[in-house]
Amino acid sequence: MDQGQALASFGALSQETRLQIVRMLVVAGPAGMAAGTIAEKLEVSPSNISFHLKELDRAGLISQQREARSIIYSANYHALGELVRFLMEDCCAGHPEICAPAAAVAACCAPSAKG
Amino acid sequence: MDQGQALASFGALSQETRLQIVRMLVVAGPAGMAAGTIAEKLEVSPSNISFHLKELDRAGLISQQREARSIIYSANYHALGELVRFLMEDCCAGHPEICAPAAAVAACCAPSAKG
DNA sequence: TCCATAATTCAACAATCCTTGAAATATTGA
DNA sequence: TCAATATTTCAAGGATTGTTGAATTATGGA
Numbered sequence: 001m002d003q004g005q006a007l008a009s010f011g012a013l014s015q016e017t018r019l020q021i022v023r024m025l026v027v028a029g030p031a032g033m034a035a036g037t038i039a040e041k042l043e044v045s046p047s048n049i050s051f052h053l054k055e056l057d058r059a060g061l062i063s064q065q066r067e068a069r070s071i072i073y074s075a076n077y078h079a080l081g082e083l084v085r086f087l088m089e090d091c092c093a094g095h096p097e098i099c100a101p102a103a104a105v106a107a108c109c110a111p112s113a114k115g
Numbered sequence: 116m117d118q119g120q121a122l123a124s125f126g127a128l129s130q131e132t133r134l135q136i137v138r139m140l141v142v143a144g145p146a147g148m149a150a151g152t153i154a155e156k157l158e159v160s161p162s163n164i165s166f167h168l169k170e171l172d173r174a175g176l177i178s179q180q181r182e183a184r185s186i187i188y189s190a191n192y193h194a195l196g197e198l199v200r201f202l203m204e205d206c207c208a209g210h211p212e213i214c215a216p217a218a219a220v221a222a223c224c225a226p227s228a229k230g
Numbered sequence: 231t232c233c234a235t236a237a238t239t240c241a242a243c244a245a246t247c248c249t250t251g252a253a254a255t256a257t258t259g260a
Numbered sequence: 261t262c263a264a265t266a267t268t269t270c271a272a273g274g275a276t277t278g279t280t281g282a283a284t285t286a287t288g289g290a
Contacts, residue, residue, distance in 0.1 A: 003134065011129035014122055015278080019206070026208050035237060048279065050238050055277095069236045069287050077212040084202050085216040091134070092199070093141050094220060097192040101200040103221035106214050130248085151266060163249065165268055170247095184257050184266045 001082040005060070006091070009083045012059035017044055018052045025062060025075035032074030034067075116197040120175070121206070124198045127174035132159055133167045140177060140190035147189030149182075 001009075013019050020042055025033060039049035053073055056062045060079045064071050084102070092098040116124075128134050135157055140148060154164035168188055171177045175194045179186050199217070207213040 003131075007129055007131060007134060010125045010134070013206075014126035014129050016118075016122055017278095019118065019122060019125070023206055023208075026206065026210060026213070036235090039237095045280075046237065047239080047281075051278075054238085066286085069234095071237060077210060080202075080207050081213040081216045084199065084207070084213065085220055087195075087199050087202065088217055088220045091128075091138055091141065092195050093138075094223060095141060095192060098141070098196040098199065099221050101196045102203055102217055105200055105203045105209060106218035106221045108209060132248095149266080150268090154267095160250075161267065162251075162269080166248075169268085181256085184264095186267065 001079075001086045001090075003090070006083065006086045008059040009061060009079070012056050012061055015052065015055075017042060017048070018056055021049075021052060021056060021073075022061060022075060022080075025073060026077075026080070028074065030074060032065075032072040034070035034072055036070065038073065116194075116201045116205075118205070121198065121201045123174045124176060124194070127171050127176055130167065130170075132157060132163070133171055136164075136167060136171060136188075137176060137190060137195075140188060141192075141195070143189070145189060147180075147187040149185035149187055151185065153188065 013022065021038055024038060024041065035049060035053060036046065038053070039046050042049065044052075053062065053064070057064060057073075061076055061083075062073050063076050064073050066072070088094065088099050088102055128137065136153055139153060139156065150164060150168060151161065153168070154161050157164065159167075168177065168179070172179060172188075176191055176198075177188050178191050179188050181187070203209065203214055203217055
């Protein structure tokens with residue numbers, strides 16, 4: 001991920017509705033969620049949620065696929081992982097002080113950890 | 116770090132000049148850099164750099180201290196670390212797929228790693 | 231084909247953000 | 261105090277972003 005990509009990602013995540021969409025889709029997993037369901041849960045109008053979904057898609061943080069009448073959105077795990085990596089390595093130059101809390105989280109969730 | 120704090124941080128990092136300032140200050144370390152020096156290196160006008168430094172300060176990502184005629188800015192490592200943690204744990208729900216690349220970076224720079 | 235459902239697109243407007251240059255503030259030294 | 265340096269503040273304008281509701285597109289079933 002280059003700096004331009006990171007800028008777009010940060011911009012996409014800097015809006016409350018969009019950050020909530022991403023958090024929701026991450027929890028939803030690969031099954032994803034229909035646009036209408038997202039709008040309902042977040043209590044946002046269909047046209048507004050559509051606008052924000054398009055922004056997230058443009059930034060590459062989510063992807064979509066039609067399923068019957070619905071359009072299912074899901075989080076792009078790879079892009080989110082790359083963003084974390086950019087923030088730690090490229091932006092924060094791998095400084096231990098910055099990476100320490102991240103390392104703690106990584107230790108809990110990494111497949112090679114004790115779990 | 117709560118969601119509001121994260122939103123402010125993402126907003127602050129979503130602008131090219133500001134992202135460059137942060138990257139520069141992280142590399143500069145605790146010694147920091149004077150506003151004028153930052154402006155010079157990034158080829159941005161003094162008033163413009165001042166605007167962006169204020170935005171980063173408001174988001175808590177950098178801090179300042181006067182030294183003679185200069186005002187020295189430095190990266191807030193703790194805030195950056197918390198942002199990485201938020202992105203991995205709160206936003207990305209600790210998903211291994213997302214954390215994997217981060218774990219790799221963490222392994223290289225963490226003080227408790229093999230180094 | 232016709233209707234209902236699901237979502238997007240569009241235009242208009244409001245709100246926010248960025249840039250610019252001039253003026254103001256703070257510090258230092260003569 | 262005066263001048264020079266370093267930076268910030270301010271106001272104006274332009275650019276971008278977010279919101280709204282109406283119109284449009286796409287799908288599936290009677």
